[in-house]
Amino acid sequence: MTFLLGLTGSIGMGKSTTSAMFRAAGVPVHDADEAVHKLYAGAAASQIEAAFAGTTVGGAVDRAKLSAAVLGRPEELATLEAIVHPLVRAEEQAFLAQCRRSGATAAVLDVPLLLETGGEGRCDAIVVVTAPADVQRKRVLARSGMTEEKLAAILARQMPDAEKRRRAHFLVDTSRGLVAAERQVRSILNAVAGRFGRTERAD
Known part of the structure; x- marks a missing residue:
């Protein structure tokens, strides 16, 4: 059985960095943004152009x-x-099937708008990556090409961080x-491993 963690967080919170930490710990991760990048260069391009x-x-x-x-x-x-x-969901399903075949104890679905799209129902637990609003703002506005207007438009699509934290199992x-x-x-990961009678050190 593979325990499925849904990883999410608003822009500038450090979700990509956190996702990399799960990968470094040996946990398979399906990155929805990465999947979209690949689709934009392949299967989805002709449909989008149309x-x-x-x-x-x-x-x-x-x-x-x-x-x-x-x-x-x-x-x-x-x-x-x-x-x-x-198209992303089809890739996600293939990823999960492979995790189950390989006997992975845990796997991560890295999805920016997981809660906004009702995706929490397909996960066993939700991990929300968070940071104070001033830290978030500083990080995002430091990005090349980012403006106050773009940030406002992005945040308008995203659930407030306080609500995401309220819905989280882990922060x-x-x-x-x-x-x-x-x-x-x-x-x-210790908490997840404990469900299967395994423990790991949190150094």
Whole structure:
């Protein structure tokens, strides 16, 4: 039996870093964003071009052009999600089947909008990556090309951090540094391993 952890967190909270920590601990991770990147360069590109003409270059989606076409436009965003989400879910199902075949004790679904899309129902427990709002804001605005307007549009699509934390089974606070975050990840894995009669050290 594979215990399925849903990993999520708002922009700038450190979710990608936390996901890497699970991978480093030997836990298989399905990264929804990574899956989308691959689909944009392959299976989804022609469908996206058909729906949003001029958003692909050389057979691959130009993310900047696609973002301009859907940002702040709910109907267009819904159209994009109707194309991409079924493809991502199919890859996710293949990933989970492989985890079960290999006998993995735990696996992680790394999904930015897991709670917003009702995905918690397919997970055994939810891990929310969090940080204080001022830390989040500083991190995001330091990114190349990020503006106050873009940040506002992104946050408008995301569930407030306080609500995500309320729904979480486990929290990883990345504002305390990498070592502290790694300890929190190890603690989560200890809790999961304990369900199967196994223990691991949280160094």
